[in-house]
Amino acid sequence: MSAMNQANRSLFELDLLRALVMVADCGSFTAAASRLHSTQSTISQKVRRLEQLAGHRLLERGHRDVQPTDAGQTLLGYARRMLGLNDELLQALAGATVATTLRLGVPEDFVNPATTRMLAAFNRGNPQVRLEISSGLSRDLAHGFDHGELDLVLVKQRRNSRPAVHCWPEPMHWIDARNAPSAGQDVLPLVTFPPRGLYRDEMIHAIETLGRRWRITFTSSSLSGIQGAVADGIGISLLPRRAVTADHRIIDGEHGLPVIDSYEIGILYRDNADAGVRALALELKRQVDSQAQ
Known part of the structure; x- marks a missing residue:
């Protein structure tokens, strides 16, 4: 690449990077605009400009939220570091302790x-x-x-x-509701984390190995959501020992459920x-x- 072409290459402006980071953190353009005291259209323009500079689509715009693409995740890591260094430089120039x-x-x-x-x-x-x-x-x-x-x-x-x-x-336990157990049902109801979430595949594999039929009755990315659903009798789950509450009953070994010690x-x-x-x-x-x- 010639010296002239190198000089003409566009730099990643911190203002554009800050807009991308805020949208990713907030999950929406509207919330990011509010946090940056700007307008949604201005934030959208900045992200589009950054996508043009990067040569990649950086955000997937869904109906309810916004998620980074693989290229967006890569750029976000560098963007956070660049913005952090910029803040440290400002503090250093102001005579503050970095x-x-x-x-x-x-x-x-x-x-x-x-x-x-x-x-x-x-x-x-x-x-x-x-x-x-x-x-x-x-x-x-x-x-x-x-x-x-x-x-x-x-x-x-x-x-x-x-x-x-x-x-x-990480000691693991199969748990059921103490007051409204569901492990005896013909089709075993499962309370799990989302797909690719920890323990989900382990639960399904163990139950299929037993030859039991199963269905997922509740999915949540929140531990408290999983705990509450089991306690209320929606289904059984597999959780670490410290996540078992007084509203749960440990059912390891019951109904053929195996000990899980792979975490x-x-x-x-x-x-x-x-x-x-x-x-x-x-x-x-x-x-x-x-x-x-």
Whole structure:
């Protein structure tokens, strides 16, 4: 490529990147426009301009929400880093102490008062670290980590599926409603996470191995939704030990249901992680150790 062609190449403007990140975070152009104090048409124009520069479609515009494409996910990882560096530069030029952003991902069932207290204490003790905490499904957290959007994640995964810095076995239990059990039905009703969600395929495979008929009666990406549906008698499910409540009854071994021991909890961070990431990982390890006892 000639020097003139290189000079004429368009740069990715931070304003365009900020619009894309906000739309992805909000899930809609309308909400992003409100957050950026702009109009929906202006935000749409910025995203279209960015797609032209990238040469790829970056967002899939559905009826209810907006989701990044594969190219969009890749660009989002770089966009967040570029915007973060821009913020750090502004602080440095203003004479402020540059804070290090640490992006942490934690599964929903680990977000409890003990964990939030630990994170708040870490934040107070490390004022130079700016925590950004995301909670969600392990598959989404692992995806964010792989695409550079998260620096440190706690994930649930199949044993030995990927190396982890710290690792624990994840005891699993089949559960039914304590007061309105449904495991005795001819067609076994299942309460599950969405397709590709953790435990779903394991449940279906185990039940089909028994020769039992089954149907999915309730699907939710929320742990509390799964817990509530089982407790109310909508169906049975497979959950970690810590997610079993007083409204559930463990039915391992009943109706031929096998013991499931193929899952683990892992903490992941990169080999070049800085001291802040490693320090928080140790705090997170202590927290998981205390919950596993």
